Amino acid sequence: MGDITDVSGFKVGHAQDEEALTGCTVILCPPGTVGGVDQRGGAPGTRETDALRLVHLVNEVHAVLLTGGSAFGLDAASGVTKYLEEQGVGFDVGPARVPIVPAAVLFDLGLGDPNVRPNAEMGYAACQNARTNEPEEGNVGAGMGATVGKILSMRQAMKAGFGMASKKIGKGGIVGAAVAVNAFGDIIDSARNQIIAGVRGIRGFADTRKVMGSLVGRTILKFATANNTVIGTVATNVKLSKEEVTKVARMAHNGLARAIRPANTMVDGDTVFALASGDVNLDVNIVGTFAAQVYEEAILRAAHQAADVKGCPSAASFSG
16 A cells, blocks of 8 residues: 655654654655645644645745644644754745744544643654655554544544555556544445444444434534544645645545545544645646545554554454
């Protein structure tokens, strides 16, 4: 299934606290990378996403940060910025080069130690750890404390994590995805219409949608908190404009909707970044279509590669 580093020039680095169950992941970009974003969840935590909007000046992105720690975890972006500045990487504003580092957070404070969050030092360490040779998946980086299926509380949730995928799309083109999955709902294998990780019932999976339709579910939703999200990135070596790469981010959400049920709720912060760096010429519709596919596959990988922690089972140990 590959990973996002199959797209030439991109690197992935993780840093985490395995005791506190939190961490961050950085995707370092090659020169000239054009970025876009599509944010659909009702409870986002982000940084520098406005710079990616179509009517704004900046086109180039130097790194993307995916991090745990809720809004506190945005501190890790300062470490990424520091690292890039030391490398002479950034948007030239005359007196200095300012690195453009869009970031999105997920809420992992309910699983590990809520007083430990990714900070600037952890963001810097993630950059130092960045590599192109088969980056880790599962309980690493931003996926360290990620969980899914939380409508009936964390006691009946399951562990998810960080996953990646890639696909060759013809004429030398390739698209890859990297995702940290911390959804309110369930992870679905759409080909089989089966839940592979989600809310657990007395026997097997309870199915978040069924719970939502019940009296109990409707009551719970009145008090549901915004502590969920799926955050990730798709990247390609196809040459795209800012408008086109933004369209790819939007189309990638189709993969999220196939793999997460329900998706884009008011208690999720679902955010997709898209990055394009290269000179391959392909239609944006092709790139967006397969971006959705690899994003879906990366979400499934995040479930399959996760491991049990602190009484929270993963797909590897809980079959439903």
